[in-house]
Amino acid sequence: MSATPAYDPSNVFAKILRGELPAHKVYEDDKALAFLDIMPRCPGHALVIPKAPSRNLLDVAPEDLAHVAKVAQKVAKAAMTAFKADGIVLQQFSEEASGQIVYHLHMHVIPRHLGVPMKPPHVEMEKPEVLAEHAALLRAALGS
Incomplete structure (x- = not known):
């Protein structure tokens, strides 16, 4: 097994954290940010990232991973309410072989409905107005 490559600060999520790219933010604190995926697999599909530079699960500091998991749980509970979901899929991919595309640790929080x-x-970029509406629903369920 080869060593994990170094973190690249030019990745798209680092640019979102620096305010260089827009995002439909739903939650933010001093250690993590949650925002909607622009190519959602289901309505309300959110991403939770640490603010600390971390390529993925293989190099993240344990305390940052724990905080991202706590925020993912908070977002998942809000998504269950906001989207009247029947369940949640939580996904995290590390390195190319797993399907990782953006090399900044992120957890996918995907609300699910039975039979859908x-x-x-x-595959498909969501319309900005739909993302704005979904972000507002999630923020309201989060109480922010």
Whole structure:
């Protein structure tokens, strides 16, 4: 097994954290940020990232991983309410062989409904107005 490559601060999520790219934010604290995926697999599909530079599960500091998991749980509970979901899928991919595309640790929080399939990954960009509406629903359920 080869060593994990170094963190690249030019990745798209680092740019979102620096305010260089827009995002439909739903939650933020001093250690983590949650925002909507622009190519959601289901309505309300959110991403939770640490603010600390971490490529993925293989190099994240344990305390940052724990905090991201806590925020993912908070977002998941809000998504259950906001989207009247029947369940939640939580996904995290580390390195190319797993399907990771953006090399900044992120957890996918995907609200699910019985009998409704998820869209394939990376297929369709959602309309900004739909993302804004979904972000507002999630923020309201989060109480922010």
